[in-house]
Amino acid sequence: MSAQAQPAAGVRLAAVARDVTKRFGRTVALDDVGIEIRDGESHALVGRNGAGKSTLVSILTGLQAADSGEVSFFGEPAPALSDREAWRRNVACVYQRSTIMPALSVAENLFINRQGKGLISWPKLRRQANELLESFGVDVDVTKPASDLTVEQRQLVEIARALSVGAKFIILDEPTAQLDGPAIERLFDRLRALQDNGIAFMFISHHLEEIYEVCQTVTVFRDARHILTAPVAELGRAELVDAMTGEPGGLSVPGAADRPDVGEDSEVALSVENLTGDSFRDVTLRVRKGEVIGLAGSASSGKHQLAETVYGLRKASAGTIRVSGEKLKPGSVLDALRHGIGCVPRDRHHQGLVLGLSVAENAAMTVMNRLGPAGLVAPGRLAQVGRTAIESYDIVTSGAGQPVSDLSGGNQQKVVMARALAGDPDVLVLINPTAGVDVKSKESLLGVVDRVARAGTAVIVVSDELDDLRVCDRVLVMFHGQVAAQFGRDWSEQELVASIEGVTE
CATH class of the missing domain: 3.40.50.300 (P-loop containing nucleotide triphosphate hydrolases)
Incomplete structure (x- = not known):
């Protein structure tokens, strides 16, 4: 070396x-x-x-x-x-x-600035786009707007475009x-x-x-x-x-085994009854106060859509969601917030942050109505929310007024976590909470999950990373839109991955 x-x-x-x-x-x-x-x-x-x-x-x-x-x-x-x-x-x-670029079609995105001179032959452009995606094994309609793509499709289209440049x-x-x-x-x-x-x-x-x-x-x-x-x-x-x-010891991820067991008689914070929506159907689950539930599965399993429905980002077609016994209005983020649900969405750049705003403004976004009378935000109280977030979540920044766009990915994700927890929610929904963050930021974020669970918050963790699921008391595996298996704290990597991939003995 x-x-x-x-x-x-x-x-x-x-x-x-x-x-x-x-x-x-x-x-x-x-x-x-x-x-x-x-x-x-x-x-x-x-x-x-x-x-x-x-x-x-x-x-x-x-x-x-x-x-x-x-x-x-x-x-x-x-x-x-x-x-x-x-x-x-x-x-x-x-x-x-x-x-x-979401407003352009997939074909236009693939060949942006490479359409050639003069008039564009749209049939030729679409044919070339289809040939390119087929060579990469991406099954996407090249005529559809890029805004309709899933996160996975958008990523694959972007990789294909980069490879096609030559x-x-x-x-x-x-x-x-x-x-x-x-x-x-x-x-x-x-x-x-x-x-x-x-x-x-x-x-x-x-x-x-x-x-x-x-x-x-x-x-x-x-x-x-x-x-x-x-x-x-x-x-x-x-x-x-x-x-x-620069420190010995490697990755230290908090595990559920160190927390007290959540008993069957503990109060139910979140109940989902016979819920059906985009990519999932007839899901029933209960999360008790202080309990951390993991949702695992492939990208097509419905786990992301289920979590987003709980938070109101999607509207269920059937079933009910209740927080502490009170029924939520379907498809309403505002109602979810009012009932005490906080969320870290799966795409911090598009759903979690307003990049042009400061650390304080982003951290306080869910509690702006509490920072002053008649809809006015008191600057001093806003700054205090920012300082509290920085101290509580170890955000590396020059100050509460720094634009969040200037922060590293791990520190941006900590701001998203601070925003989700600013209102002291009873239920916390985390979707890919450590995506694109470094080792120490991962430790910090999962440490927050452990900390709030000990304080009585019910948590749902949706992740493709097994390390994220170590903090869970139970892991539910979704397969083709339904809960196919459940594991306790002592799950093994082999059996969990086998269940995710639909492999049975």
Whole structure:
């Protein structure tokens, strides 16, 4: 292992960043870092939120220049920042935050800025779009508006678009954050095939198991500095986490076994009776005060839709939802809030935050009516909500007035959690609560779940990550829209995954 390992003789480097430094005012975003990515390699770049990964991506894609250092592609210096066409021929990037334009069709999104000169032949454009998606195994109507796509479809369309540009070096920023197991495997199969054809990838992910499955080399950044580069096969997981955090011991996730049992005689906080809606049917469940229930299943299982229906983001077609015995108005987020339900939605960028507003404004969004008379918000009380959120959830920020768009992904997710809990809800619904966050942010967020459960809050955790489900007292597995199995605190990874995939003995 070395700071910047040298390639073997005869191995061509697809992308190189060497001795790169970047400052924003007094903040050092990158401090003399480097990375070398070989032809046909998937090279992981990992580190906690704020380590400098996004800054390096912006430099490797020509969105901004380094203060010092050099970037090259396939042995040639990077083009001038103004030559966008030359950058596109060298590198494509699929960002964690979708760049799909919802008002355009799928076909238009696939070939945006690449339709050719003169009049557009729409039949030809749609035919090319269909051929492209078919080659990637994506079954989507290319004439439909992109706004109609599911999170999974949007992600797959964006990956297909990046691959179609023709660049030989592709950056994938959290490409699997919103995908389920089968979709992830399809993506990985495609990456391996492309690697065999000489395509190089820089793979950014907080899912360390994916690093070991698909990548050959890993580079770790911490606090804007390069920590190590090593072959994945030679680096143990605990050692990798230690390098990312600077602390020994690896990931520490709170488990349900440490909390007192929630007895059958405990008060029911949330009851769902014979609920039917988008992608699920006839679901009945009860969550008691202080109990944490997990919902697991594939992307098509209905688990996300069920959770969103409980919070009022979707309207049930049949059945009832009650909080502490009081029936909720179907499809009403406002009524869910009034009855004491808080929610962390599955897409923080589109559903969880107003990126142009401050940390305080986002954290207080669910309790604005409590911060002043006659609908007026007292600035002092708003600022206090922001300061409380920062202290309670360990949000790394310059202050309550900082725009939330300036924060790292993990700190943005903490703001979403603060907003969900600002009103001291009786029921907390968490959908993919740790998606796209680093190891320590994951620990912090799951620690909050454990803390509020101990205080008597009923919690529903919907997640594709098994670590998130360790905090649960019970895990319900949904399959084809119905609850197919239930596990207690002592579930094993093998039996849970088998149930999720519909494998029975």
